[in-house]
Amino acid sequence: WPAAAGVVIAAAALRGTDTRAPWIAALAGVGYGRADMGAIVGADAAMLAAGLLLSRVPLRPLAYPVGAAGVFLALQAATAPPAAATPASSVLLAPVRAAPPVSTPVAPSSEAPLQMFVEIAPFEIRVEWVARLAVLPVTSAERVAVAEQDAIKRRVADLLEDGLKGLPAPAARRVDFLMRSAGTVVERPRPVDEETESALVGAVFSYPCAEPPTSLRLSFAAPPGLVSTPVTLVTPISTSTYTTPPPIEWAGRFPVPRVEAVVLHRPTFDLSLAGVALLVAGVVAWRRGWPGARLSIAVACLVSPYGTIAVPLPVAATPSEPALASLVLNVYRSLDQADEERAYDRLGVSVTGAALRSVYLDQRESLELGSRGGARVRVESVEIIDVGAAEHVDGRVRVPVTWEAAGYVVHFGHRHFRQNRYLADLELVEADGHWKIARLAVWDRQRTR
Numbered sequence: 001w002p003a004a005a006g007v008v009i010a011a012a013a014l015r016g017t018d019t020r021a022p023w024i025a026a027l028a029g030v031g032y033g034r035a036d037m038g039a040i041v042g043a044d045a046a047m048l049a050a051g052l053l054l055s056r057v058p059l060r061p062l063a064y065p066v067g068a069a070g071v072f073l074a075l076q077a078a079t080a081p082p083a084a085a086t087p088a089s090s091v092l093l094a095p096v097r098a099a100p101p102v103s104t105p106v107a108p109s110s111e112a113p114l115q116m117f118v119e120i121a122p123f124e125i126r127v128e129w130v131a132r133l134a135v136l137p138v139t140s141a142e143r144v145a146v147a148e149q150d151a152i153k154r155r156v157a158d159l160l161e162d163g164l165k166g167l168p169a170p171a172a173r174r175v176d177f178l179m180r181s182a183g184t185v186v187e188r189p190r191p192v193d194e195e196t197e198s199a200l201v202g203a204v205f206s207y208p209c210a211e212p213p214t215s216l217r218l219s220f221a222a223p224p225g226l227v228s229t230p231v232t233l234v235t236p237i238s239t240s241t242y243t244t245p246p247p248i249e250w251a252g253r254f255p256v257p258r259v260e261a262v263v264l265h266r267p268t269f270d271l272s273l274a275g276v277a278l279l280v281a282g283v284v285a286w287r288r289g290w291p292g293a294r295l296s297i298a299v300a301c302l303v304s305p306y307g308t309i310a311v312p313l314p315v316a317a318t319p320s321e322p323a324l325a326s327l328v329l330n331v332y333r334s335l336d337q338a339d340e341e342r343a344y345d346r347l348g349v350s351v352t353g354a355a356l357r358s359v360y361l362d363q364r365e366s367l368e369l370g371s372r373g374g375a376r377v378r379v380e381s382v383e384i385i386d387v388g389a390a391e392h393v394d395g396r397v398r399v400p401v402t403w404e405a406a407g408y409v410v411h412f413g414h415r416h417f418r419q420n421r422y423l424a425d426l427e428l429v430e431a432d433g434h435w436k437i438a439r440l441a442v443w444d445r446q447r448t449r
Contacts, residue, residue: 102449103184106239107232107413116220116231118248119410121378122256124338125167125207125216129160130178130185130412133199136223144199146191149177153201159223160203166218166247170205171338178202184414202412208338212256219247234410259333259346261434262326266317268310275304316392319428319435321384324401326350327426327437332379332405335364351437352429359440366420366445377418379407385421396438397428404448419449 107117113135117128133139138155141148153175161173176187178200185200222229222244231242236254282296319327327350334346344356351359367376388400406419427439 103182103414103416105183105413106234106410106415107230108241110230112230114222114226114229115413116229116244117410117413118216118218118231118233120213120216120233120235120250122212122236122254122336123209123342125209125213126410127164127167127170127205127207128412129203131156131201131203133194133201134197135226136201139196142196144194144196146193149191149194156201156203161205163221163223164205164218165220166216167207171208172206173204175201175203178412185412206338210339210342212254214253215251217247217249220244232413234415257333259330259349260326261349262323262330264317264323264430264433264435265320267313267315269313270308271311272304272306272308274307275300278303316397317430318390318397319399321387323435324387324399324426325382325384325403327428327435328401328403328405329379329382331359331363331437331440332367332382332407335360335367335376336378350435351440352431355438355440359437362440362442366442377407377409379405381406395429399426399428400424401426406449417449418447421446421448
C-alpha cells in the first residue's frame, strides 16, 4: 500500500515543478517493500534526506520507474509463500500445558507381600520389586538398625537376582527402604531403624538395550513361602498384568522417536523471474516511448507472486522457534539411550563435539530422580515459551530461550508426570547446512508440575 501510494504521488508530482516529492515517493516504494515498523521510521528519515539532497538534481524522469519497482517488490513481499518449515518428524511442539494428573497407578491395587514391575522402555528394561522385608529370608532380627541396612540391601538384591531368569546380569541394581506417601511408595530420604515386620524394601534392576526390545521372556522364582507374585508389565503403548509362575512373555514393537538433524534455512527473498523480465521490458519501453509500456509494468506486478525463485539474502541466519524446539527435544531423546557411548552418538547429531560432555552430564543429571530409585524422566514433548533477541558473534548465534519439557517416569507401579521450565542461553553454529548446539547454559530451572 505505501508503495502504491508512492507511485500515485510521484505521478502527480511529475506534473508539477517540485522534484523532491517524486523522489521521496519513489524511494518510499522501494523502502517499504520488506520493512517492519522499526525499519520504516529509519527509512522515512533516509527518504527525506535523499529528497533534500536531490532537490536540485534533474533526475525527475527516474521517479516513475523506481516507484513502479517499489510496487513490484511490495507485491512480492505480500504474496510470497512462507519459508520452508522444519520437518514435522524433527519437532513435536506438544501442548504440555494440558497435563494429566501428577501421579497415576499403572498396576491394580494389591496387598501382596511381594510385587514385581517390569517396564520395557525404548532403550532399557527395568525390573522393580516392592516387598515386605518380613517375607524375604534375609534377616531373623525383629529390628534392623541403620548400621546393618547396607548388608540387608545386598542380600535382598542377591536373592531377587537369583530368582530372576531370562535376562543377563543387570548393569545396575539398587535396593532402598521405602515409606508410603500420597498413595504410593518412595525411598526414605534418611535412613532410620526399621521394624522387620512392617518394613518395606524396593529393588530396581536396570538392563540397557542397544536397540528397542521386540520380545521378552522371563520367569521369577518367588522366595520360599510365597506361592505367586503379581507382575505388571508396562510398555510405551500398553500395560498388562500377570502372575508368576508361569513365565512372562511379550513380543511387539512400539514407536521410537528418531533424532534428526535440524536443517538451517537461510533468509531468502522470493523473486519472480517473469515479473522482473516484464518490469525491465516495460521500463525500457517507457524510456523509448514505445506503446504498451504501462501494460507491461502492470502485468509484471500481477505475475510477481508466481514462478518465484529463492534468492539468498546477505544476512546471517537466525533459528526459528520450531528449529530451537527440535534441537532441545533431540537432546532429551538422545538421553533416552541408557548406554553412554550410544547416547553420545545420538547427541552428536545436534551438539558439537566440544560441547558433548557438558551437555550430556548437565542434562542427564537434571532428569535423574533421586527420590525415584535413580529413575530418569523420559521427556515426550517440548514447548518453546519465549525466545529472546538473537546475537551473532564470531560465527555463532546466541539466543536466550525459555522452554517447558514434559515427560513421565514409571516407578513402583505408578506413572509420575513431570514438567519443568528452563531458562537457558543457547549458542548455535552451522555444521554442514544444519544447526548444532555449541553451548547450552541453563540459568534457571523450575518444577511446574
